[in-house]
Amino acid sequence: MNVLDVLDRNLVKVPLMHTDKRGVISELVETVAKSKGYSTQQFEQILEAVLDRESLGSTGIGNGIAIPHAKTDVVNHVTMVVGISRFPVDFDSPDNQKSRIFFLVLAPQKEASAHVELLASIARSCTSQVFRRMLEQSRDSEEVVRLFME
Amino acid sequence: MGVPFKQIVVYLDGSESSMTAIMYGIKLAKEHDATLTAVYVVNTRALSELVKAGIFVAIERDEYQRDLQQDADRYLRHASRLATQKEVAIETIKLEGTVHVVMKELLKSQKADLLILGGITDIRSRREELASETDRMMRTSPCPVLVVRDDDDIWLEFEA
Numbered sequence: 001m002n003v004l005d006v007l008d009r010n011l012v013k014v015p016l017m018h019t020d021k022r023g024v025i026s027e028l029v030e031t032v033a034k035s036k037g038y039s040t041q042q043f044e045q046i047l048e049a050v051l052d053r054e055s056l057g058s059t060g061i062g063n064g065i066a067i068p069h070a071k072t073d074v075v076n077h078v079t080m081v082v083g084i085s086r087f088p089v090d091f092d093s094p095d096n097q098k099s100r101i102f103f104l105v106l107a108p109q110k111e112a113s114a115h116v117e118l119l120a121s122i123a124r125s126c127t128s129q130v131f132r133r134m135l136e137q138s139r140d141s142e143e144v145v146r147l148f149m150e
Numbered sequence: 151m152g153v154p155f156k157q158i159v160v161y162l163d164g165s166e167s168s169m170t171a172i173m174y175g176i177k178l179a180k181e182h183d184a185t186l187t188a189v190y191v192v193n194t195r196a197l198s199e200l201v202k203a204g205i206f207v208a209i210e211r212d213e214y215q216r217d218l219q220q221d222a223d224r225y226l227r228h229a230s231r232l233a234t235q236k237e238v239a240i241e242t243i244k245l246e247g248t249v250h251v252v253m254k255e256l257l258k259s260q261k262a263d264l265l266i267l268g269g270i271t272d273i274r275s276r277r278e279e280l281a282s283e284t285d286r287m288m289r290t291s292p293c294p295v296l297v298v299r300d301d302d303d304i305w306l307e308f309e310a
Contacts, residue, residue, distance in 0.1 A: 056209060067205050112221050113164045114165075115214075116200065117196060123203045123205060
């Protein structure tokens with residue numbers, strides 16, 4: 001399981017409209033909820049799971065990247081939403097750098113292996129500073145997908 | 151050189167294509183009267199990488215490690231059920247570590263003469279190249295490797 005296995009143009013949001021941590025998480029969850037046709041209750045279940053995980057420690061990992069994630073059986077399979085913000089968002093990252101690149105990863109309980117592999121794949125994909133800069137500067141979802149495919 | 155194959159090892163990772171691989175392995179083991187081993191590797195390296203990268207907190211790592219162990223047990227049990235269904239003896243092994251490294255060691259210690267893998271995905275980007283554990287296993291295996299295409303025909307034939 002890697003980024004390209006789950007990258008879906010409909011689950012890429014450029015630009016994100018919110019400029020605070022809670023708002024960005026909510027916008028990412030809303031993107032998947034709209035795309036998959038989830039109910040308000042399902043949206044709230046996902047949001048709660050992601051915020052619960054966030055309460056254990058921030059998923060801002062530094063270098064302008066945050067990877068909020070959670071286990072939730074609302075999704076049938078491992079799902080990823082990519083969001084790019086025009087404005088740096090304070091995500092409590094260890095390097096104190098604000099984030100502009102966001103990956104929301106959701107996985108059902110039964111897909112622990114795929115969940116772990118995907119998170120590792122995202123971390124690997126974003127090791128290049130050049131790649132991160134190109135992602136930050138991408139204008140739309142098409143461009144984000146193309147960058148990952150290169 | 152072991153032809154026909156006598157020590158067949160199938161690598162499982164929980165993917166549909168690895169389930170196809172075990173079905174193929176069972177059929178091949180039956181035809182060749184070979185010893186069949188199914189292996190699942192709990193990827194503790196990936197977990198460590200996630201903690202190092204700050205994506206996982208320690209408590210989360212422990213929780214996921216338990217989840218991965220359960221995944222391993224579930225898929226190995228499934229492999230055993232499939233083999234029993236076809237009256238083929240199977241040994242199941244659960245390992246931990248860096249997948250391609252521990253697999254290489256296992257293949258040597260088992261004196262395997264064939265490794266069966268599920269689908270190798272097409273290389274879709276330069277960054278992805280060589281990142282897949284399955285690809286690495288194929289490249290570092292000390293014995294011949296058979297890559298099973300994720301083919302519906304194999305499932306149909308197995309279930310027939």
